[in-house]
Amino acid sequence: MLKVNRGDFLIKPFLKRNNIRASYQIISTIFPIISIWLIVHQIINHPFSLLIKGFLLVPFVVLLTLFSSRTFSLMHDCGHNSLFTKRKLNRFFGFLLGLVNGIPQKSWSIDHAFHHRNNGNWEIYKGPIDVLSLEDYESLSKREQIIYKVSRNWVMLFPGGFFYLVLKPRLGLVFIIFNFSKDILEETYIKIKNREISQLLAINSRVKPPFSDYGDNFSELCELIINNIVVIIGWIFMSKWLGLVFFLSFYSIVLTLSAAILICVFFVQHNYENAYAKNTKNWDLIDGAILGSSNLDIPNWLNWFLADISFHSIHHLSERIPNYNLRSCHKANIHLLQQSKFLKLSDFSNCFKYIIWDNKNEKLIPIS
DSSP states (O other): OOOOOGGGSOOGGGOOOOHHHHHHHHHHHHHHHHHHHHHHHHHHHSSOOHHHHHHHHHHHHHHHHHHHHHHHHHHHHHHTTOSSSSHHHHHHHHHHHHHHHTOOHHHHHHHHHHHHHHTTBTTTOOTTTTOEEHHHHHTSOHHHHHHHHHHTSGGGHHHHHHIIIIIHHHHHHHHHHHHHHHHHHHSOHHHHHHSOHHHHHOOOGGGSOTTOSOOSSHHHHHHHHHHHHHHHHHHHHHHHHHOHHHHHHHHHHHHHHHHHHHHHHHHHTTSSTTOOOBOGGGOOHHHHHHHSSOEEEOOHHHHHHTTTTTOHHHHHHOTTSOHHHHHHHHHHTGGGOTTSOEEEGGGHHHHTTOOEEETTTTEEEOOO
């Protein structure tokens, strides 16, 4: 296999960011979302029968799902500081885009950066679904193996998506408050009196929920709190505007489907046959980008909603390339990507078999 180095790729011309293009992407995403909600309001308040209303709402569920996916994809770019020219602009719009899907952007982007630093090193990064090594899987009981297999089935994309966007950020805050309060109550008055104020304000692993990426530091906690406050206020407003039952059910469906799409795409771009899956001692960052990230051969309209994240090998090679330059950079370097994996939509289902890491042979395998 011919070794390809990062210096072989033409990257620099595609690193240039453009605030006008970035602004247009934001506008062309947020305004349609607002327009769709206004149309939904008109439909549910029109004297149609329930059957007709349900039939008319279906295409808008689909559209909102797709635009929600695009919102998340643009938030992802802001997390890499690649959408706008200035870090402050990326942070500001990343935060706003996070509100649409109810997710704190800063905590998410920090966790995602960890993925980029270790992609293809399955000893450190276990993928989006925490893949077990073959040894760990074989050490499980039969019951635990069944639970593991079922929990990694593609059907779990839907409850998993609901948890990821709707519940996880809210539960993250609840658990942090609960654990922090419990910790303080367990301290005696004397210990608290003698403790430095800075220690009381410190947010560390003792208040971090076991399931969450949130609460690593005071800054992340602040964003988590603000995100939850604004999101919940937004939910209250929308519930009064559209009706509590309708909004919560409709919005939950949209976020569930959107998250399912995003998790599915993320999964198939890293879990597939012959994916690069090394131990730390044999791992290489560039090989991880080229051989450990699949590129998706999907329709252009779907690529638009995913902000061209389909060109994933190039994205992993340099996450600072704006999404609006990814396609051009991919085409300019296509001759160096011959060893990369290319997947069609019809290949996606096969990827969900690869949920075990054979650490001895350094490859992903299906459960036998």
